[in-house]
Amino acid sequence: MNPLRNQFEKEGEKSVEEYTASIPFDRRLYKQDIVGSIAHAKMLAKQGIISDKEAELIMMGLASIREEIEQGVFELSAELEDIHMNIEARLIEKIGEAGQKLHTARSRNDQIALDMRLFAKEAISHTIEKLVGLQKALLDLAEANKDVVMPGYTHLQRAQPVLFAHHILAYFEMLQRDVGRFRDCLKRADVMPLGSGALAGVPYAIDREFLAQELGFARVSENSMDAVSDRDFIIEYQAAASLAMMHISRLAEEIILWSSVEFGFVRLAAAYTTGSSIMPQKRNPDVAELARGKTGRVYGNLLAILTTMKALPLTYNRDLQEDKEGFFDTVNTLISTLEVLTGMIATMQIRGDRTKEAAEGGYILATDLADYLVRKGVPFRQAHEIVGKLVQYAMEKGKGFKDLSLDEYQRFSPLFAQDVYSVTVESSLEARTARGGTAPRQVEQALKRARKIVQGEDA
């Protein structure tokens, strides 16, 4: 019988029990719950609130419950509602009266806040590790294809030639901002709430700093009412995760495009694609598509928790139990997406012949021709207009810039000379030497800087 069940309530309201129970999902917090309880028992003994002997029994009991759970021999029951009650009931079963003292100077409200923060801190570190893993894979890919040129796009139209490495490093930058956001989020998760009690604090001489130290927290919470009802750290994780997934979805989308026959820029390793059940020629980029698709649920989870928290009065309300499933799902989704994407990037082949062909086709050097005239003294706006006409003429003739004779060039401006033929994809790249540009020398610097960052040296 659940000790929490309202005494006026009829027995056997199974549906209510199921509706309110969190054990189907908060079982995931068993480790955090036990670690938190062990620290709490230690502190209670240190402060003389329980005896050393009792603390000893509690700690041994909790350690063996952890083993039972890990060996799958502990049956968690919905009747006991949540992970806290399940573990406590089992402890009392095992060690008797000492077990009944564990919940002294504590409430499930500060207990669950602690468990979630412990979980979040671990999730954040793990996430950062995986983000850096993907950054490394991108960096390896960029370095291995240092000389590959491709068209850079605006409006998904070929715009100006760029180095493939430059394009890839753009994603490195996005992920670096994500790492920064998760590090920032860690600061706010790293606050120890135990000792807040149900909401008002506890009437015992506890040592909260000791608890923080035992549990590896940077500091303790300052206001008990805030501490039991604050879920900002979960929202922040989910917001940072949403941005990271947005970045990932853009990368995934480009890979999907690039692996199409139309682009043919990359070839994905077979393990990251599937065939079609009816069209034998197909090689579908399912992993990238799922990464793109899963972005939706991560956004959904963010919106769900924001909506749950909206207008909640202080302090603890059962609504807060809804903080878990979406959060766990987002952590799972982001981490697994980062993992598979890292593998996909690491095994992806770049078809430099195809990207070069695309970079050389069309009138991608139009801006460079305008810049050529600017160097000969033509104001940029006029140069832009001259080259516009030149492009139109060439298109009508079905010719590329290379195929036009000097005479044809000079019909548009007498300043065109023989050296116009030295305007090439290579010269276009070489010219973009301003910091952050695609000139090979700049990209070389950017690669070095990125390498330092993933090696943990500040750059």
Ligand code: ARG
């Ligand atoms: N299962 C609850 C949760 O996840 C634990 C805290 C319960 N506190 C309470 N006062 N009912 O939020």
